[in-house]
Amino acid sequence: xxxxxxxxxxxxxxxxxxxxxxxxxxxxxxxxxxxxxxxxxxxxxxxxxxxxxxxxxxxxxxxxxxxxxxxxxxxxxxxxxxxxxxxxxxxxxxxxxxxxxxxxxxxxxxxxxxxxxxxxxxxxxxx
Amino acid sequence: xxxxxxxxxxxxxxxxxxxxxxxxxxxxxxxxxxxxxxxxxxxxxxxxxxxxxxxxxxxxxxxxxxxxxxxxxxxxxxxxxxxxxxxxxxxxxxxxxxxxxxxxxxxxxxxxxxxxxxxxxxxxxxx
DNA sequence: AAACCTATTGACATTTTGTACATAGTGTGG
DNA sequence: CCACACTATGTACAAAATGTCAATAGGTTT
Numbered sequence: 384x385x386x387x388x389x390x391x392x393x394x395x396x397x398x399x400x401x402x403x404x405x406x407x408x409x410x411x412x413x414x415x416x417x418x419x420x421x422x423x424x425x426x427x428x429x430x431x432x433x434x435x436x437x438x439x440x441x442x443x444x445x446x447x448x449x450x451x452x453x454x455x456x457x458x459x460x461x462x463x464x465x466x467x468x469x470x471x472x473x474x475x476x477x478x479x480x481x482x483x484x485x486x487x488x489x490x491x492x493x494x495x496x497x498x499x500x501x502x503x504x505x506x507x508x509x510x
Numbered sequence: 511x512x513x514x515x516x517x518x519x520x521x522x523x524x525x526x527x528x529x530x531x532x533x534x535x536x537x538x539x540x541x542x543x544x545x546x547x548x549x550x551x552x553x554x555x556x557x558x559x560x561x562x563x564x565x566x567x568x569x570x571x572x573x574x575x576x577x578x579x580x581x582x583x584x585x586x587x588x589x590x591x592x593x594x595x596x597x598x599x600x601x602x603x604x605x606x607x608x609x610x611x612x613x614x615x616x617x618x619x620x621x622x623x624x625x626x627x628x629x630x631x632x633x634x635x636x637x
Numbered sequence: 638a639a640a641c642c643t644a645t646t647g648a649c650a651t652t653t654t655g656t657a658c659a660t661a662g663t664g665t666g667g
Numbered sequence: 668c669c670a671c672a673c674t675a676t677g678t679a680c681a682a683a684a685t686g687t688c689a690a691t692a693g694g695t696t697t
Contacts, residue, residue, distance in 0.1 A: 398526070427620060460693085494532060
């Protein structure tokens with residue numbers, strides 16, 4: 384019994400690349416700290432993603448050169464924090480991802496549409 | 511260097527549950543063999559998914575009671591093949607998944623929209 | 638000082654997906 | 668007949684993505 388996935392706990396993996404795209408878009412608007420991004424992700428329904436997952440995504444994106452970070456010198460209350468900003472490569476990657484997401488959106492529309500159309504016909508359901 | 515995902519090879523994981531939903535919808539229309547489903551997935555842009563992945567998905571779905579299968583007695587040219595049909599539980603699960611996919615579609619729309627809106631403003635891009 | 642909030646990281650487990658190959662029946666061309 | 672191709676499914680292992688928990692750390696509040 385290896386149990387292949389039960390149910391997602393609301394908020395996790397939606398569509399491939401959504402998390403990365405959201406982060407890149409937020410950073411394209413303006414540089415920010417991980418903690419801030421964490422909160423801003425709610426705008427795209429991506430809250431409920433665990434903090435470590437977001438921080439990890441940021442580190443991975445930095446490894447790939449999509450963003451860069453440095454310790455924020457502005458010592459403002461609390462522990463040291465990194466400030467992230469998008470790179471030129473990040474810009475390009477964002478544009479590509481958005482196209483991908485739009486493709487996925489269309490495919491989802493096709494599937495959902497096909498479902499409702501089929502249900503409206505009242506056929507099928509073969510048990 | 512554990513390398514966290516490079517690029518999907520077109521067709522793989524798009525959105526969570528898309529593959530299962532597509533299979534369930536196809537089976538709601540009419541019972542079918544795995545091999546047939548494999549081809550019909552193209553309707554939803556899900557071709558390019560490796561055969562073993564589809565067969566595995568079907569077996570997992572059967573374990574969960576969403577579908578049932580039996581060896582097809584109609585001996586028609588070639589090796590024995592399974593015929594899958596959806597269950598009542600499968601019907602319910604399909605309906606739930608479609609709602610989920612519709613939610614995801616909306617979130618994608620929000621993200622893609624926010625991107626274009628932001629780009630139209632010509633601000634940001636902080637390198 | 639205990640408790641809490643901000644902020645980031647690390648390690649490990651679990652889940653999901655990819656890939657390559659094994660098996661098997663049938664038909665076709667040389 | 669043999670090699671090859673097509674239909675059809677299954678198995679095993681590798682790799683990638685995600686989840687979970689706890690550790691560390693500075694600062695404020697009670």
